[in-house]
Amino acid sequence: METLILTGNHAVAYAVKMARARFVSCYPITPQTQIVEKLAEFILSGELDAVFVPVESEHSAMAACIGASLAGVRTFTATCSHGLAYMHEMLHWASATRLPIVMAVVNRAIGPPWNIWAEHGDSISQRDTGWIQIYTSNHQEAFDTILQAYKIAEDPEVLLPVMVCLEGFVLSHTAQPVLLPNQEDVDAFIPHEPWKHITIDIDNPITHGNLQMPEDWFYEFRFLLHKAMETAKKKIVRCSEEFEKIFGRNHGHLVEEYKCSDADVVLLSMGSLADQAKLVVDVLREEGYKAGAVKLRSFRPFPEEELCRIARKTECILVIDRNLSPGKGGAVASELKASLYGIKEKPLILECIAGLGGRDVTLEEELEVMKQAFKIIEECTEPKGIIWLGLK
Amino acid sequence: MHEMFEVRWHGRGGQGVVTASRILAIAAFNEGFAGVQSIPWIGAERRGAQIEAYNRISRTPILLHSQVYSPDAVVVVDPSMITRNNNVVIRGLKKSGFLIINTAGTKVIPSIRVPEECLVYVVDATSICLELGLQAAGLYVLAMPMLGAFAKATGLISLKGLRKAVESSFESVLVEKNMKAIEKAYYSTLKVHITPEQYIPPVPPSRPERIPEFRHWTDLPPVPVSTPSKGSIGKTGDWRTHMPVIDKEKCTKCLFCWMYCPEAAVNVNEEGFPEIDYDYCKGCGVCFNECPRKAIRMVVDEKK
Numbered sequence: 001m002e003t004l005i006l007t008g009n010h011a012v013a014y015a016v017k018m019a020r021a022r023f024v025s026c027y028p029i030t031p032q033t034q035i036v037e038k039l040a041e042f043i044l045s046g047e048l049d050a051v052f053v054p055v056e057s058e059h060s061a062m063a064a065c066i067g068a069s070l071a072g073v074r075t076f077t078a079t080c081s082h083g084l085a086y087m088h089e090m091l092h093w094a095s096a097t098r099l100p101i102v103m104a105v106v107n108r109a110i111g112p113p114w115n116i117w118a119e120h121g122d123s124i125s126q127r128d129t130g131w132i133q134i135y136t137s138n139h140q141e142a143f144d145t146i147l148q149a150y151k152i153a154e155d156p157e158v159l160l161p162v163m164v165c166l167e168g169f170v171l172s173h174t175a176q177p178v179l180l181p182n183q184e185d186v187d188a189f190i191p192h193e194p195w196k197h198i199t200i201d202i203d204n205p206i207t208h209g210n211l212q213m214p215e216d217w218f219y220e221f222r223f224l225l226h227k228a229m230e231t232a233k234k235k236i237v238r239c240s241e242e243f244e245k246i247f248g249r250n251h252g253h254l255v256e257e258y259k260c261s262d263a264d265v266v267l268l269s270m271g272s273l274a275d276q277a278k279l280v281v282d283v284l285r286e287e288g289y290k291a292g293a294v295k296l297r298s299f300r301p302f303p304e305e306e307l308c309r310i311a312r313k314t315e316c317i318l319v320i321d322r323n324l325s326p327g328k329g330g331a332v333a334s335e336l337k338a339s340l341y342g343i344k345e346k347p348l349i350l351e352c353i354a355g356l357g358g359r360d361v362t363l364e365e366e367l368e369v370m371k372q373a374f375k376i377i378e379e380c381t382e383p384k385g386i387i388w389l390g391l392k
Numbered sequence: 393m394h395e396m397f398e399v400r401w402h403g404r405g406g407q408g409v410v411t412a413s414r415i416l417a418i419a420a421f422n423e424g425f426a427g428v429q430s431i432p433w434i435g436a437e438r439r440g441a442q443i444e445a446y447n448r449i450s451r452t453p454i455l456l457h458s459q460v461y462s463p464d465a466v467v468v469v470d471p472s473m474i475t476r477n478n479n480v481v482i483r484g485l486k487k488s489g490f491l492i493i494n495t496a497g498t499k500v501i502p503s504i505r506v507p508e509e510c511l512v513y514v515v516d517a518t519s520i521c522l523e524l525g526l527q528a529a530g531l532y533v534l535a536m537p538m539l540g541a542f543a544k545a546t547g548l549i550s551l552k553g554l555r556k557a558v559e560s561s562f563e564s565v566l567v568e569k570n571m572k573a574i575e576k577a578y579y580s581t582l583k584v585h586i587t588p589e590q591y592i593p594p595v596p597p598s599r600p601e602r603i604p605e606f607r608h609w610t611d612l613p614p615v616p617v618s619t620p621s622k623g624s625i626g627k628t629g630d631w632r633t634h635m636p637v638i639d640k641e642k643c644t645k646c647l648f649c650w651m652y653c654p655e656a657a658v659n660v661n662e663e664g665f666p667e668i669d670y671d672y673c674k675g676c677g678v679c680f681n682e683c684p685r686k687a688i689r690m691v692v693d694e695k696k
Contacts, residue, residue, distance in 0.1 A: 210616060224614060
């Protein structure tokens with residue numbers, strides 16, 4: 001074990017090396033490029049025994065990963081923003097072929113206007129591609145989640161690709177201490193057992209993805225994909241429990257609660273903002289506010305039951321979304337509201353958009369909006385639509 | 393008539409089934425039916441493949457958008473359909489519905505099974521097309537004369553209405569040829585006598601066939617995978633109307649036919665001669681076109 005001061009990107013690259021990925025195909029894009037560079041270095045120096053396939057686009061990068069994964073080897077790619085959008089079609093092929101590919105998405109806004117900074121909109125807009133999406137809050141979590149992602153993806157009852165998301169620059173280019181585990185422990189945690197449901201074997205040729213007529217089985221295969229997502233909820237929890245046993249760290253399962261048991265207002269967010277939310281809560285608690293925070297780790301599958309459980313014991317949930325669906329609002333707020341529809345005693349939901357295009361989200365801003373929330377529930381006033389944090 | 397009259401067409405890709413269904417809708421609309429629908433069922437999208445099309449005809453606008461399951465009339469454009477599987481053709485056919493068949497002579501009639509009170513009509517659409525040379529891209533447009541048979545059998549639309557619809561659908565040079573086929577069929581369509589032994593209980597409505605090895609989603613693997621197999625969608629020789637015949641006297645064993653056959657339905661025998669695998673030959677005529685010695689003829693497949 002050793003602790004290195006790593007950028008978020010390098011933390012991801014180290015994790016891929018320790019997971020012993022055998023195949024990497026990436027197209028560089030800011031702010032993900034360091035991941036590609038570091039992995040290329042590892043492969044060139046022989047530290048990572050893998051094939052690196054340079055490609056001319058992200059669409060091809062995913063296509064190459066699909067091919068490698070069909071051959072039964074552990075694969076990795078990374079992208080973001082326009083690159084991820086360009087990959088969109090292939091994302092469906094990976095998930096519907098049930099290939100356990102792991103991809104880091106270094107969240108970045110999609111232009112125009114041109115912008116290379118943090119925003120979750122790129123991966124959120126891939127919501128319905130059938131990929132598991134886990135959002136990480138810090139460098140260690142990004143590292144650990146890559147290892148967990150392989151375990152979840154390769155589970156025979158899951159067999160779904162996983163996106164591990166970390167915000168561009170906020171995490172990707174800042175450096176923090178990252179504890180690297182022992183290789184033997186990693187090997188024991190994720191032994192490589194090739195998936196058997198679909199494997200390329202030149203002696204026994206097969207075709208996959210053949211035409212399915214409306215009255216054949218397309219609908220049922222989509223149903224199975226949904227069921228695999230439902231199963232993934234249990235597996236994500238089990239995986240992080242197992243991870244804790246071996247490595248002693250727990251970043252939360254599907255969601256992570258922080259001082260929620262008696263909280264009147266809970267701050268719900270994803271990514272680095274979820275780390276910062278703990279600080280917001282601490283400051284508010286010192287000032288006498290009963291505040292709590294929830295980190296949403298898994299956006300797909302969406303943890304409805306866990307969020308309902310939290311919602312039952314609080315008066316108000318303030319959601320900060322670092323993404324925007326123009327004409328509706330933030331994705332997490334929308335999905336939270338939909339998830340809570342079935343429970344009787346619903347908390348007030350306040351929607352807040354923040355940090356688009358990498359706009360910095362400060363502690364002071366978050367404290368202020370949380371205090372607004374406390375005021376709203378105290379005075380029983382009607383909330384006035386979306387709160388736009390830091391809008392000029 | 394029923395409040396809504398539903399029609400199902402059975403034919404093969406290239407026989408004009410979809411076009412005929414469209415013309416029927418136009419003709420019915422022109423005759424005052426405010427609600428008409430022409431519904432092609434998009435399947436394998438290949439010439440020769442079994443296809444279905446549907447019509448709905450109603451005095452009031454139609455809101456239903458699903459396929460037709462319980463037709464008031466079934467039009468069998470390709471005569472091989474009924475001999476291969478009578479029950480597929482009459483599935484869902486209403487008790488007193490119409491069955492309108494393209495057939496030469498009366499040979500096929502005793503083998504037909506229909507629900508009680510069904511009215512069966514026959515017409516020799518194939519001969520009409522042959523006589524008039526009503527062809528499109530090498531295939532006889534058998535569905536056009538069947539429009540005439542439909543008009544005669546059901547009385548729902550008139551020849552005048554069909555003419556107007558045909559005029560709005562084709563270039564003027566094609567109108568007369570098509571109308572001639574429709575008129576000939578109209579005047580030669582016959583109602584046939586069905587004996588009580590030919591009555592069977594109605595065949596329940598169903599959707600077109602499914603892949604048989606699975607019944608339920610629990611049977612499915614995580615992803616659909618298929619292994620190469622001969623004739624995975626059945627013997628496609630069924631799709632053929634014309635068959636290639638090789639004249640061994642003229643054949644020089646150049647194997648152009650073997651090379652060009654898009655279905656790999658030409659085998660080479662021990663003497664080096666090409667042989668057609670009629671189980672899978674769809675009768676496309678590519679070999680006939682490519683043979684440099686003109687050693688291949690295309691002849692009407694008599695078995696059908």
